Amino acid sequence: MRETYVHGYHPRENERLQDQAGTLVDLLHSDTAYAGGNLVLEAGCGVGAQTVTLARRSPDARFTSVDVSVDSIAEAARRVERAGLTNVEFRQADIFTLPFDAESFDHAFVCFVLEHLARPVDALAILIGLLKPGGSITVIEGDHGSTYFHPDSSAAHAAIQCQIELQRLGGGNSLIGRQLYPLMVEAGLNAVRVSPRMVYVDSSRPELVDGFTRRTFTAMIEGIRKPALAAGLIEPESFDAGVRDLHRTTEADGVFCYTFFKGIGEKPRE
């Protein structure tokens, strides 16, 4: 079964995912490295924004990266090749019908995917089935409810709420970050540890102002203007005011905060 993917597959969305990955590498990946010889399944690799970092940081591990989108897989493969990496194999596949044998991977990695799935616990359970006993799953998700900024703006919050609502209507959950711990435990993982990864942006960090506030978060909200209006969630003037106010937070006195959540759990040995 294929779940709805709210962000779509446009080149601009691909660029946004690349910017997101580039800016957040240290925050999200500094504690992820896999041992030589380990087989790692990356589920929902998209255009390879995380794949390159994963494969580069663990050059002696072997990655199998899958996504339901053929076009995204093709782009991811090009990126990995351009990066000169040879430890990644790509497969087009749906998480809910993965073509792999049980217990054939040492680890699994999932980033910004569960938020799009109506059945995230089922997806995790499928991945657990593909892990060897004692193997780990690493999950990274955002939580749009963790967004706050200065100057504050009810219009900006209303525009963000459109994204939350659209994702909910599509069967997803953009507030999933705060639920990682219970979801991972429910799926059957042991020793689950979740850590918040807060992005704090002010004008002393121009690369984050541009890479995160402007080109990642605000670009994502701008990208849902058409569906938000079509769904009757907001009036055009209010939406545009909200986007303007998000851009306002990128000025010299502006501040923007967002929290990602990273969870790691183990497959029980028995």
Ligand SMILES: C[S@@+](CC[C@H](N)C(=O)[O-])C[C@H]1O[C@@H](n2cnc3c(N)ncnc32)[C@H](O)[C@@H]1O
């Ligand atoms: C927001 S993107 C994240 C991509 C990548 N993990 C990253 O962090 O940049 C979500 C990806 O999940 C993929 N996806 C959604 N549902 C899926 C499913 N059921 N099976 C496999 N991939 C899926 C989408 O095609 C999309 O590429």
